[in-house]
Every structure is written in structure tokens, then in C-alpha cells.
Amino acid sequence: MNIAYPNVSVTMLVVDLARLLRRRFETALSDVETGLTVGEARTLFYVWRNPGQRQAALADIMYVEPMTLVGYLDSLEKMNLIKRCPDPKDKRAKLVELTPEADPLLERIGTALQSVRSRALEDIPERDRATLERLLQDMKDNLISEEGPGRRK
16 A cells, blocks of 8 residues: 555554553452452542532543433442432432541552553653643643543643
């Protein structure tokens, strides 16, 4: 074929990196014995970082479909790691909060994340890490701005 390859190396690199990071995170979660799937651990982490959010807002923050999030929340609620409380401003909406039982698992999730992060950044000089993070955030911000209001960083 004589078609020129598009200049998409950064795009494919980020896609591949995301898959590798997810796979390593899954292994690290298993190593610290959380008993959670990657999706459940990610949900628990986002509830911790964004306490008291409505389910719909949490789905938006996580970039998942609301029904996908409901499945994760159902599992976490059965494990007594989160609770869904009525929103005082709208009784039809539910706010998602952690229970005290989540604390030990959040520590283990943090350990797993730190392990993956350390390995991924192992050969990257400290001075370049902040630049890398800023550039990745800029890429994310660029894509979010296309989606319009309602999407969070």
C-alpha cells in the first residue's frame, strides 16, 4: 500500500499506555487482596475523591455510562463499602458516600496505585514527571472542552 501513515503515534501510545496501566492495576489490586474488580476499585476511589455526589454526577466524573456505574455501586453497597442516601434537594436522586468499612480497602487501593505509578515512572527523571503530568492533563482538558459543559476534570 502506498497510503501514508497518519501521524497518530501519541494517540496510539496513550491508548496502549492506558491498557497497560489498567492491566498492571488489576494485577496490583490482586496482589493487595482487595477482592475488587478494577471498575469497583476505581468507583470506590472516585467516591472517596468526590464525596456526596449524585450518582449521575459521579458517572460523569468517571466517564462511564450511568448504568455501568449502577452495577459497580450495587456491588460496593452489597459489600457495605458505600451507601446511597436520598438527596435532600431531590428525593429521587441518591448521593453516594463511603462507609467506614471502605477505609482499609482505600489504603490497599492506594498501595496498588502507587505500585503501578512507581513502576511506570521508574526511569523517568523527577524533573520530567511534573511536565508529563501537565501535558497529559492538557490533552485531557482539550478533549473535555469538546464535550461541552458537564464534564469534569
